[in-house]
Amino acid sequence: MSELKSVHFLLLGFTFLIFLQFSCKDKPKNLIKTEEVTFTKEGELRIFKQDKDSLLASLNIEFAESEYETQTGLMYRHSMENTQGMLFVFPNEAMHSFYMKNTEFPLDIIFIKADSTIGSFQENAQPFSENGLSSQVPIKFVLEVNAGLAEKWLLEVGDKIEFQKN
Numbered sequence: 001m002s003e004l005k006s007v008h009f010l011l012l013g014f015t016f017l018i019f020l021q022f023s024c025k026d027k028p029k030n031l032i033k034t035e036e037v038t039f040t041k042e043g044e045l046r047i048f049k050q051d052k053d054s055l056l057a058s059l060n061i062e063f064a065e066s067e068y069e070t071q072t073g074l075m076y077r078h079s080m081e082n083t084q085g086m087l088f089v090f091p092n093e094a095m096h097s098f099y100m101k102n103t104e105f106p107l108d109i110i111f112i113k114a115d116s117t118i119g120s121f122q123e124n125a126q127p128f129s130e131n132g133l134s135s136q137v138p139i140k141f142v143l144e145v146n147a148g149l150a151e152k153w154l155l156e157v158g159d160k161i162e163f164q165k166n
Helices: 002-024 069-073 151-152
Strands: 043-047 055-063 084-094 107-111 116-124 139-146 159-165
Touching: 043 084, 055 069, 055 151, 107 151, 116 151, 139 151
Parallel strands: 055 084
Antiparallel strands: 043 055, 043 159, 084 139, 107 116, 107 139
């Protein structure tokens, strides 16, 4: 009889261990739910041809001015409208390099000098790439827009921007 009790307890213990293994499996632990980052219009920006006679585009823009905003940029967003952009504002004109880490959609990155003229631009920067994309010249601003817009606007080095905050 005592052998039967031992086998019974062993079977109960084994069953309990199997129950624990399968009951805890596939349950997320410490899941943190985050809010989706959405666009907030903070100003307007216009892009002109060099002669300033031809308007190429008008955009609603969000500003990236703080250290956190400039480091995060458009990361963790799913998309952006073609009428929207993010303008990075740096304290001084200098060389800057950008990458697409944690950015889910392709961008055109427009590097703008302190005199508001376009110094260089990078078309079709690929999502999630950690390759550095350099400004080529010292710049004070960077405008990020959806990939393909620089080509659509026939953007050229020397074209100008104007922007205002709300």
